[in-house]
Amino acid sequence: MPDAFYDSSARDPPPSCHPGTRHDLIDTITSWGLGTSQHTEPMLWMYGPAGVGKSAIAQTCSEGLAERNKLGAALFFSRSVGLHKRDDPHRLFPSLAYQIATKSKPFGDILDSRIQDDPTLVTKSMREQFQELLVKPLSQLGPGAAGVVGGLVVIIDGLDECGKGPGMHCDIIELVATSVRNRTTPFRWVIFSRPETHIVGSFTTNDTHLLTYQLEIRVSRKIDNEITLYLTDGLRKVHQRNGLPDSWVSERDIGILVNLSGGLFIYASTVIRFIGSHESLGPVDQLRAVLALASDNKGAGSVHPLSELDLFYTLIMQCVPPGPKPVWKVLYLFTSRFLSAGTIATLERC
Incomplete structure (x- = not known):
């Protein structure tokens, strides 16, 4: 899902923090990612309501960590429409594995060999993808190569905008948390999302809660x-x-x-x-x-x-300029079940 990468042309210009703003949150996440923070948890969850700037913070942190060669991968989910689909959960782990492969040639060589032997790996269930494209290739790395990928930061933004519903969101959190708990992935994982009930529940279970540094962004x-x-x-x-x-x-x-x-x-x-x-x-x-x-x-x-x-x-x-208003008709198609009869009649005359 290259359109969802932090440096994709499909997202250009991406949302990012204006110079001189949100520096406290950016510094907090960056220092945690660099391992210089007092917080040593291997996972970080930043949450807040729509509009508070989560994606801009995620983008700015991605760019900053990339400059320091500490970014392993970053993916930005979005309920996009048209040509740029950025909400497919089944492309998450192949996308992360691909980006990590560009940072580590030994990992990339192992991954390439595995996919050549079995091209269907990228179409398997999400759980199998996680094992076959991340966990198993990482286990085959020698000490030197393992040291290179160890401590890299993996950023997932907009988890709540990932398609397929709440169950899939919880599965992603569980897969990541289990790998951290079992030390089968050496990364620092950052997830940005809205505080949806099911996501809050996944992050506040005893096992995952102990692994996660939680940061809330409030409307303030x-x-x-x-x-x-x-x-x-x-x-x-x-x-x-x-x-x-x-x-x-x-x-x-x-x-x-x-x-x-x-x-x-x-x-x-x-x-x-x-x-x-x-x-x-x-x-x-x-x-x-x-x-x-x-x-x-x-x-x-x-x-x-x-x-x-x-x-x-x-x-x-x-x-919207006067005359035929296709924008109204498009909105009507998506929201007609929520509109009053009078409003629908007005739109149908457009």
Whole structure:
């Protein structure tokens, strides 16, 4: 599944942390991966709700560890559509084995020989793949080659976006944890996911809990200063790209956008893309439309962390140009069972 690799062109540009942001979390994970942290657990689970920047942190850590020759493999699951399928759990372990083979020629030679002898290894069950493509080739390495792969970091991002449902997620965690417990894989394993009930359950069982360093990312206004930095730099690029006057955005405007973001980087990044879109009414009008959400949302009384994001996405849909709207029809196909009769009637007239 090469489209899901950390350096794949299919993900270019990948989500990554803006310079000067999330440095505390990046440093924590990187030092753990390098073996310089006080935490010695061989597994790390970073979890948090949608929009807090897990994939950006995973990407930035992947790049940093790769620069230090400590990244064994990194794979980013995503519920993607179209040509780039990145949610197939049966391609996880072949993908990881392939990446590790590019880091260690002895491992690659053993793996290549095994697959030539039995090409069906890559189509077997996930449990068999793990044994045949990782555990057994690793057991055949000599002391020198084993030392090279020992301690490499393997990153799996978006476990909750892996297809086939909760059972498959739990199976992946169990396979990794069992190999760590039995010392059949020498890697440091990092898994990023949302705190889905079944995933929480898998990581909090007694055996796995003792092996895992757990890090939670919460929706928090404590990162407002980082979101301010991100928005300021992003709007500066929009300003330079479009030749806008210096007065087009004020510090007060940025403060409103920070408040609207509500501690979610996904809100801030979507705002920058929306304002800077080439197919729009222009940055100034786009900015004013977003700022108007601050007054539209007053008195809503909602404390849900994604309520502001919901309102923003509603604005984006309202900005679809007039005329035939295939985007509405596509949404209708996927969401018609959740829409009211009046809404469906409106969409069907489009």
